[in-house]
Every structure is written in C-alpha cells, then in structure tokens.
Amino acid sequence: MGGLEDEIRERVIRWRRRIGTLPGKHVAVEFIWDGDTSGWWLDVCLVMCEGLLFHHYRSEVIDTLRCGGDGRLFSGSVPPWPEAVIANRAGEQVARELGLAFFFPSPDDPDDGCPHWWQRNQAVACTGCGKLLLVERTRPGFRFCARCDLARRTRREILEDSPGISPGYFLFTEADGRVDECVFTSVNGELAGHLASAFAASGPEPISGSIDEILEPASLDHVVESLRRRISVLIPRYGPRAGCSSAAESARPIVWEGRELVIETSGFNPVGEEIWTLLCHMDTLTRWTRLGRTVHLLGNGGPTRRDVAILDSLRHGGGPTDLPQLHAAFPYLTESELLRTVAKLERRRLVQCRAAAVLLTVTGSALTVAGP
Ligand SMILES: [Zn+2]
Ligand SMILES: [Zn+2]
Missing domain, CATH: 3.40.1760 (Hypothetical protein yfbM fold)
Structure with missing residues (x-):
C-alpha cells in the first residue's frame, strides 16, 4: 500500500505547513464529516482558542479528505472509509508532533450529527456505540446515531419477518x-x-x-x-x-x-x-x-426482510456457510426460525443445502444483486 503511505506523508506535511501559517492559540486537530447529495467528505480542522477575557473556540478548515462518491456505499467498497484511515493516521501524527488534541468523533462511518471539539461536553453518547452526538440532532429521549438506529430498525424488521422486496x-x-x-x-x-x-x-x-x-x-x-x-x-x-x-x-x-x-x-x-x-x-x-x-x-414471490437478509449475508460471505455461521450473523433469530427460512429458500431454489453447508444459487444471487 505505497499509495496510502505516500498520501499520509503528504497530508502530514501539508497540514503542518498550513497550521504553521495560522495565528492564535492552537488547541486541537479535529475531523468532521460533511456531505451533499453526491457523497461524504471529511473536513480537516484546526481548533483555535481566541479571546482574552473569555475563551472562545472556533474551527478553521485546513483541508478536505474525499476519496470518492456515494457509489462506494453501493459497491460495498466502504467501510472502511479511506478518508477515515488517512485522518486517523495523519491526524494522530500531526497532533502528537504539535502537542495538540486529536478529535475524530466518528471514525467508523460518516455522520454529520457529531460535535466539534469544544462542543464535546454538551454532546450525548449514542446508546448503541458510544459515539458523541449533538443533542439537537437526536430526538428527545432518543440517543442513537443514524447507523445504530438503522441497525435497530433492520433487526426489528428481520425479527418480525416483515415484507421485503415488492413482488x-x-x-x-x-x-x-x-x-x-x-x-x-x-x-x-x-x-x-x-x-x-x-x-x-x-x-x-x-x-x-x-x-x-x-x-x-x-x-x-x-x-x-x-x-x-x-x-x-x-x-x-x-x-x-x-x-x-x-x-x-x-x-x-x-x-x-x-x-x-x-x-x-x-x-x-x-x-x-x-x-x-x-x-x-x-x-x-x-x-x-x-x-x-x-x-x-x-x-421473486415477494421475499420478506428476513429472506433478503439471509440471502445477502450468504452473498457477502462469498461461499458456503453453515448454520452456526448464520446463527452468529443473526444471533437474535432462533434456530428454528433460521431453519424454517433456509428450508423455504431451498424450496424456492434460492439456496442449496449440501451436507451442513448452505449455498446461494444463481437464482438466489439474482434476487440479491438487483433487489430494489
Ligand atoms: Zn451509534
Ligand atoms: Zn425497468
């Protein structure tokens, strides 16, 4: 991965040079996600302290990390987000070398609901993953980040076996x-x-x-x-x-x-x-x-959310999977719920069971590839 190492080295040099030109008291290097309809990027910011009589913080964007558009989400090339990898490596190095705090509230996935460094004490932690969130971005009494919220909803739909792809x-x-x-x-x-x-x-x-x-x-x-x-x-x-x-x-x-x-x-x-x-x-x-x-x-016979989730996990698994592996992927489903679904998918020729292994058929993969 020479490309990545070069990029990290270049960013470290660029950020140090840029920070060196900025006046004021430097406090932290922070990384804040932002996005528009074409995708996400990471703002690289220097947090500065201003004011003599009272402290007043502000962030100055010194660089932007953007490694591609939203297509990456659908092609499955992210996560991991290369922007976040660069931010973690180069950011920590610059912060260490300049004696600044390093602040990257959402290193695993893009989220524009996170606080700046100086807002961190007013933020709340996501109940699911501990990520810091701005209070005004969460519903009252509801403390989940977008990703944990989606995971919770998906899990509920899979549990309830609610309708999935339209027939x-x-x-x-x-x-x-x-x-x-x-x-x-x-x-x-x-x-x-x-x-x-x-x-x-x-x-x-x-x-x-x-x-x-x-x-x-x-x-x-x-x-x-x-x-x-x-x-x-x-x-x-x-x-x-x-x-x-x-x-x-x-x-x-x-x-x-x-x-x-x-x-x-x-x-x-x-x-x-x-x-x-x-x-x-x-x-x-x-x-x-x-x-x-x-x-x-x-x-497609109108597969349910559970059918689609199991087919998807077989597709991303890339090969035969056995029941214990499926059970590990869906720990909230009982063994009989899993067996019943696999049997249904096998009757519909979407999967094939050989010995203990469950395999996706060509038909089954057609259903997961193009599901709207
Ligand atoms: Zn979360
Ligand atoms: Zn069409």
Whole structure:
C-alpha cells in the first residue's frame, strides 16, 4: 500500500505547513464529516482558542479528505472509509508532533450529527456505540446515531419477518454460473404486463409469483413484439409538455421506424416516460437475443426482510456457510426460525443445502444483486 503511505506523508506535511501559517492559540486537530447529495467528505480542522477575557473556540478548515462518491456505499467498497484511515493516521501524527488534541468523533462511518471539539461536553453518547452526538440532532429521549438506529430498525424488521422486496419479476442472464445482467419489474411495472401477454400467447400458463424458468427465444420474441406494439400505440399519443424544450435534461432523441423524435422522459410526461422505459427494455432483450444469451425469468414471490437478509449475508460471505455461521450473523433469530427460512429458500431454489453447508444459487444471487 505505497499509495496510502505516500498520501499520509503528504497530508502530514501539508497540514503542518498550513497550521504553521495560522495565528492564535492552537488547541486541537479535529475531523468532521460533511456531505451533499453526491457523497461524504471529511473536513480537516484546526481548533483555535481566541479571546482574552473569555475563551472562545472556533474551527478553521485546513483541508478536505474525499476519496470518492456515494457509489462506494453501493459497491460495498466502504467501510472502511479511506478518508477515515488517512485522518486517523495523519491526524494522530500531526497532533502528537504539535502537542495538540486529536478529535475524530466518528471514525467508523460518516455522520454529520457529531460535535466539534469544544462542543464535546454538551454532546450525548449514542446508546448503541458510544459515539458523541449533538443533542439537537437526536430526538428527545432518543440517543442513537443514524447507523445504530438503522441497525435497530433492520433487526426489528428481520425479527418480525416483515415484507421485503415488492413482488415482481427478474429477467437475468447468466455467465460462468453468475448473474450477468438483470432487469427487475414489479408485478405492476410496465414490463410485467408484456411478460404475461407473451405467456398468454405461447400457452395457457399465466405467470405466477414463483415462476423460475428459462425464457425460450420464441417467448423472448413475443415479449419484444408486445413491447413494440405498445410503443407504436404510444408514439402518436406523445406530445411534449407545454413550455418544455427539447434541450431539457430528460429529453432523449430516438429513432422509431425511421422517424426521428425527441422524447421527454421525466415523470412529468407519463407517455414519454413509458415509451422510454419500454424502449430500454426492448433494447436490452433484443441485445440478449442477438448475443444468444440464456435468459432466466424469476418471480421473486415477494421475499420478506428476513429472506433478503439471509440471502445477502450468504452473498457477502462469498461461499458456503453453515448454520452456526448464520446463527452468529443473526444471533437474535432462533434456530428454528433460521431453519424454517433456509428450508423455504431451498424450496424456492434460492439456496442449496449440501451436507451442513448452505449455498446461494444463481437464482438466489439474482434476487440479491438487483433487489430494489
Ligand atoms: Zn451509534
Ligand atoms: Zn425497468
């Protein structure tokens, strides 16, 4: 990890130089999370004491640590947050060398509800993890940080086995025993009706919530054909919203049967939005057909929070897991609750049990990869 070591060395030099230029009485180096819609960053601050007759503290931001956007949360690359690793290492070194206090109230995860160094005595500790929180950021009588609160709520939902993913269908392709591409539609979604009509065209079988089969190329053609018919009905009905220019951010140029059109695709224009959604699905399915991909159709049957949590933990475990391991991950579930859930998931072919091991099937991983 030469990159990390270099970065820490550079930050130490930069912060010492910057602090050296600031007048006043230096008290502490503190790290405070801040964020906007694109993600989190860490403000590196020098806490200074001002005033002769009374003490008055303030923080000056001397640097910002930002190693990426929110995408990292979804890709699972954080935690650990590299910003926090740098802050801990470089911050402690600078504080030690300059004889300052080191203050980093939320080293494990981003939190903008934490106090500055001089507010620490007015803060309350999270009941779950001990993190210091500003009182005004917590509900009266409620002392949990955002992360502990989420964990508590998740745990309650898993215990109560409350509804998880809304019932719907996954269409996915498989490569090397893994889910390659995946499309999800809820039972009321645009695509669901077209899937049903394709099945009605090819036989009497209606699609049910627990369907799990390979879509034959002919069925796939039916779906594409059904999408095409619907789009052909919608296109003459399409009209731009008054006052909306084709330069709007949601406007997309399309070519439909040789005609060039600009379609406004935001929710403010339901016809445009439906055309765009159906076109995207048609495009995906046509591409899969041309590439000769095997396409699976899977009804998710409306899995519960508990089902999803167990599938998720099998996926992140990355290999076979046995019951004691599952029990360790969900200590608040009884053995019979776990066994019952695993048996249900096995009946639905989402997991496979071999000897003592529980394995995620390709179908099961499709359900965890694309769960909305
Ligand atoms: Zn907490
Ligand atoms: Zn879609």
